[in-house]
Amino acid sequence: MLKRTPLHDFHISCGAKMVDFAGWEMPILYRGIVEEHQQTRTSGSLFDVSHMGRIHITGPGAVKLLDKILTRNVSQQRVGQSRYSLVCNPAGGVLDDVIVSKNPKHWLVVCNASNRDKILRHIIEVRDACEFDAEISDRTESTAMVAAQGPAVVDLMSEALDMDIKSIKRYGFESGTYMMSRFTLFRSGYTGEDGVEIIVSSGTAQNMVKSLSGEMSKPDAPIRPAGLGARDTLRLEAGMSLYGHELTESVDPISAGLSWAVDLGKDFIGVEQLRVIAGNGPAKKLVGLELRGPRIARQGSTVKSGSAQIGEVTSGTFSPTLQQSIAMAYVDARHATEGQSVEIDLRGSIAAARVVPLPFYKRAK
Amino acid sequence: MSVPQDRKYLESHEWHQVAGDIVTIGITQIAADELTDITYVKLPSVGAKVAANAAFGEIESVKTTSDLYSGVGGTVTAINTELNNNPGLVNSDPFGKGWMIKVKVSDANPLAMLLSAEDYFKKTGH
Numbered sequence: 001m002l003k004r005t006p007l008h009d010f011h012i013s014c015g016a017k018m019v020d021f022a023g024w025e026m027p028i029l030y031r032g033i034v035e036e037h038q039q040t041r042t043s044g045s046l047f048d049v050s051h052m053g054r055i056h057i058t059g060p061g062a063v064k065l066l067d068k069i070l071t072r073n074v075s076q077q078r079v080g081q082s083r084y085s086l087v088c089n090p091a092g093g094v095l096d097d098v099i100v101s102k103n104p105k106h107w108l109v110v111c112n113a114s115n116r117d118k119i120l121r122h123i124i125e126v127r128d129a130c131e132f133d134a135e136i137s138d139r140t141e142s143t144a145m146v147a148a149q150g151p152a153v154v155d156l157m158s159e160a161l162d163m164d165i166k167s168i169k170r171y172g173f174e175s176g177t178y179m180m181s182r183f184t185l186f187r188s189g190y191t192g193e194d195g196v197e198i199i200v201s202s203g204t205a206q207n208m209v210k211s212l213s214g215e216m217s218k219p220d221a222p223i224r225p226a227g228l229g230a231r232d233t234l235r236l237e238a239g240m241s242l243y244g245h246e247l248t249e250s251v252d253p254i255s256a257g258l259s260w261a262v263d264l265g266k267d268f269i270g271v272e273q274l275r276v277i278a279g280n281g282p283a284k285k286l287v288g289l290e291l292r293g294p295r296i297a298r299q300g301s302t303v304k305s306g307s308a309q310i311g312e313v314t315s316g317t318f319s320p321t322l323q324q325s326i327a328m329a330y331v332d333a334r335h336a337t338e339g340q341s342v343e344i345d346l347r348g349s350i351a352a353a354r355v356v357p358l359p360f361y362k363r364a365k
Numbered sequence: 366m367s368v369p370q371d372r373k374y375l376e377s378h379e380w381h382q383v384a385g386d387i388v389t390i391g392i393t394q395i396a397a398d399e400l401t402d403i404t405y406v407k408l409p410s411v412g413a414k415v416a417a418n419a420a421f422g423e424i425e426s427v428k429t430t431s432d433l434y435s436g437v438g439g440t441v442t443a444i445n446t447e448l449n450n451n452p453g454l455v456n457s458d459p460f461g462k463g464w465m466i467k468v469k470v471s472d473a474n475p476l477a478m479l480l481s482a483e484d485y486f487k488k489t490g491h
Contacts, residue, residue: 017398033427034402229401233427294405294452296425317427318404325404347423347430 005050006144006202010209014217014225022113024051027227036226037233037320040191041363044150045226046209046216053116054139054199055123057107061132066107069126069269070100071253071262077102082171082186084261086253087111087119088270092277093249094256095122097241099188101173108199112243116140126269144205149195149234151363152222154187157196161185165196179207190231192238192361233317236326239288239359245299245314246286246328255282255330257358284311285336288358291325291344291351294318302345303329303353310335313344319360326360327353368393369460373476374485375418375436380460381476388437388475391464392424392455395489400426403452406433408444408466415441415468417478422465424455436479439470 002025011018016027027048029036039045057065066074072085082101086094096115101108111119120138127134148157158165163176165187173186181204189195200208209216216224232242241247246256252270253262254277264275291297296316303311311331319326327344335342340355368374372382378396382389397403405425415421420432421441444466447454455463480488 029401032402229428294425295407296404296427296430298430318425320427 003051003141005048006205007048007050007146007209010206010213011048011225013213016225016227019228021228022051024113026051027225029227029229030225033227033229033233034320036224036230039224040150040193040226040230040234041321042151044148044152044156044195044223045191045230046212046223047147047149047226047228047231048144049147049197050140050144050205051113052140052145053109053111053113053119054143054145055109055111055116055120056137056139057109057123057134058105059134061127061134062107065123065127065130065132065134066100066109067266067268068130068132069123070098071268071270071274072100073263073266074100074102074107079104080172080174082173082188084171086247086258086261087122088253088268088274089249090270090273092252092254092270092273094243094247094251094253095119095249097243097247097258099186101186103184110145115243142202143199144202145197145199146205146209147189147191147195147197148223149189149191149193150223151193153193153195156222157185179204190238190240191234192240192359193234193363232315233320236315236317236328237319237321237359237361239328239361241286241328242315251330252277252282254278255284255286257286281333283333284330285333286314286358287329287331287336288356288360289313289327289329289342289344289353290356290360291316291327291353293351294325295346295349295351296325297327297329297344297346297351297353301327303331304343304345304350305335310342321361324360325351328358331355368395368482368486370482373436373479373481375434375479376485376488377432377434378489379434379436381436381479383476386470387442388439388468388470389464390421390435390437390466390468392433392459393485394459397456397459397463400424400428400431401456402427403455406448406452406455406465408448409441411441411444413441415439415466433465435466435468437468437470437472437475439468439475441466442469443467
């Protein structure tokens, strides 16, 4: 039996096509992936991301526990700040990528739906092994989480929620009240656009979208629902990694281009190995590729230079914004230079491609 | 969702419409909707041979890449070149302007082994 988010009825009423995603029944699309993608880039979209794990950590040992499992130093983090971070295994492989937020009385870890059980187990194991004095509670299924993303979002949501969202810094968050219920609003997202992510109780989320759904069903509505399909093409244009594609347990964050989220000066699980990789330089690097022609490279497609296999594609799509076939791939470090010509094996036929900087798309500031 | 009665189907979602000794092949609305926005259709050349129940081409969408199958054997007499510039025709009009290839067949009853509209509809669980 698939789990349903608190917004399930809303999705159905909006005509969503539902799919199984990490054990959750989620909307893949409502009207069309490309249309929803463009709506996000030009105005705004609402995404249900309630399937993502929301784990609370409290107690005097919370900071020590988080510093042990996260690649980023949390002891410097202030209340109202969120940070992107990795969780690594002792070999430096990525167990998950997460967003960690410091609240006045608790820490919130938002993890991938597909990794929620694994990350919960990992945190508990580390706490017990190190005897940290911390409480861990999984709040995923008692709350909802939505992301509103796009250039029109900050102004519209400021008005709707009576909140000065412009004053919140990127990766900052604040609490507010809507229909007598508290919510937390984060200025973050996974699309390359400005926007917000909101965590709210399940019941309030239902009321919130119900009051908006009539409005959102109009073709010219500034914010319309969008599904996981558009979320994937949007994050890919924005050069953001997706767990299971660019990030896995056999990939390290240095090779993935995420050194900025790794504090090699502190002690955490995996740090010794990551220091070695950073010192020697990674053997493979994550790069952006632009393909010549309309064909799309998929996860697992081989990247070649002449007859030599030099890498493997992790994600690919036809970029709706750039009207260009794009992909991300791990390639041997010596080929991972901008402008390098490579070939991609697409089920037997060869497509020419070149290495380009990430992200593919950057919004105008 | 409507499945036209005037043609026959493979479970892999290709439709086949016969006129004399020419069979026109495309994919169904169900398949087009499943693929979502189609970005590329790879078709054989005119004059190429296709075999029954073998792949004759490939179709790509933002979501996935799939093989295209023919339910009949024969020689390709025409391909829909419009799809080079406008593969989205397969999404907007899969049973009409989104047709893919025409195959000249020698079999007197080439569609005998294929599914009726009703059976196709049932098999695909819609």
